[in-house]
Amino acid sequence: MTNTVDAKHNLHSGIFHPVLRQWQSPNVEITVNNLMYPIFILDNQDATEAIASMPGVFRYGINHLRKLLQPLVSKGLQSILLFGVSKHLKKDDIGSNADSIENPIIQAVPLIRQWFPDLLIACDVCLCPYTIHGHCGILYEDGSINNKASIERISEVALAYAKVGAQIVAPSDMMDGRIGAIKKKLIETGLVNKVAVLSYAVKFASGFYGPFRDASQSAPKFGDRKCYQLPPGSNGLAARAAARDVSEGADMLMVKPGLAYLDIVRHTKDAHPEYPMFVYQVSGEYAMLYHGAQNGAINLKNVLNEVLLSMRRAGADCIITYFAPLILDMLQPKS
Numbered sequence: 001m002t003n004t005v006d007a008k009h010n011l012h013s014g015i016f017h018p019v020l021r022q023w024q025s026p027n028v029e030i031t032v033n034n035l036m037y038p039i040f041i042l043d044n045q046d047a048t049e050a051i052a053s054m055p056g057v058f059r060y061g062i063n064h065l066r067k068l069l070q071p072l073v074s075k076g077l078q079s080i081l082l083f084g085v086s087k088h089l090k091k092d093d094i095g096s097n098a099d100s101i102e103n104p105i106i107q108a109v110p111l112i113r114q115w116f117p118d119l120l121i122a123c124d125v126c127l128c129p130y131t132i133h134g135h136c137g138i139l140y141e142d143g144s145i146n147n148k149a150s151i152e153r154i155s156e157v158a159l160a161y162a163k164v165g166a167q168i169v170a171p172s173d174m175m176d177g178r179i180g181a182i183k184k185k186l187i188e189t190g191l192v193n194k195v196a197v198l199s200y201a202v203k204f205a206s207g208f209y210g211p212f213r214d215a216s217q218s219a220p221k222f223g224d225r226k227c228y229q230l231p232p233g234s235n236g237l238a239a240r241a242a243a244r245d246v247s248e249g250a251d252m253l254m255v256k257p258g259l260a261y262l263d264i265v266r267h268t269k270d271a272h273p274e275y276p277m278f279v280y281q282v283s284g285e286y287a288m289l290y291h292g293a294q295n296g297a298i299n300l301k302n303v304l305n306e307v308l309l310s311m312r313r314a315g316a317d318c319i320i321t322y323f324a325p326l327i328l329d330m331l332q333p334k335s
């Protein structure tokens with residue numbers, strides 16, 4: 001006869017059936033509601049370009065967006081995150097083309113709203129794709145950040161995206177005070193109840209962004225982003241950054257990158273359980289999984305599913321991922 005202690009320590013009895021296994025993982029399933037798909041939009045309407053550093057990911061001209069999105073929306077895609085890519089538009093010191101009428105985001109948002117009225121559109125807000133120096137803000141002559149001018153300009157760009165129909169603006173620049181500056185403009189223009197601010201609140205200075213900078217042609221021409229993005233070892237600044245952005249009125253919080261920062265995701269979610277928590281599985285994370293699978297080291301779908309679960313377990317409500325099209329396929333009911 002088994003004694004009660006032994007019976008209690010028997011774990012297999014709780015996991016021998018798939019339904020039992022699901023009961024062991026409450027609230028960490030992956031659904032379409034947990035996904036946001038980042039898309040690079042080119043300033044050349046008819047072009048599609050492969051991104052060498054991110055095999056399987058493309059930059060699209062506006063004229064390709066409808067046929068890209070149609071099947072994804074049919075499979076349940078609920079939200080997208082748009083990045084503008086400026087290949088032909090002139091770059092300058094203040095990122096004038098971030099919100100000019102020629103900007104691909106300014107042009108694309110109204111069309112996407114019209115084509116897919118139920119799709120929720122987030123726009124990344126940053127200057128780096130449009131500045132000549134490739135930094136995320138406006139610089140003083142010595143190359144350091146002019147924070148006041150930066151947040152003025154960034155909030156102007158956020159407002160421009162909001163005006164053309166973005167339902168979420170997501171500033172990724174990491175300037176001090178940008179959330180407050182954006183909220184102020186949204187309040188002044190009466191848009192505040194129609195536009196959510198998703199703060200890249202806890203964004204680390206990470207090597208995992210390498211492929212993205214190629215994708216969005218936004219690498220800094222000199223120096224790095226360590227004076228405005230957070231040091232990877234810092235718990236303290238991560239906590240302060242999230243609390244600060246909450247106090248400035250952020251509607252949602254993000255931790256970025258994802259996999260190497262899941263402890264921070266958990267801390268941030270625990271500190272601010274009232275706020276939807278986003279995790280960005282960034283370009284380098286995409287590339288690692290892609291190449292790992294391509295070279296036979298891992299099974300892509302299995303490991304991707306595991307990574308997504310780990311993000312949900314850590315507290316993510318929504319995962320921003322370049323794998324969204326594949327995940328949507330994985331989520332389709334088996335016929």
Ligand code: PBG
Nearest residue numbers: 126172173208209212282283284
């Ligand atoms: C730029 C920006 C970056 C990413 C999103 N917005 C790169 C950076 O900060 O250098 C990274 C996204 C990715 O790597 O997938 N503001």
Ligand code: ZN
Nearest residue numbers: 126127128136
């Ligand atoms: Zn930037």
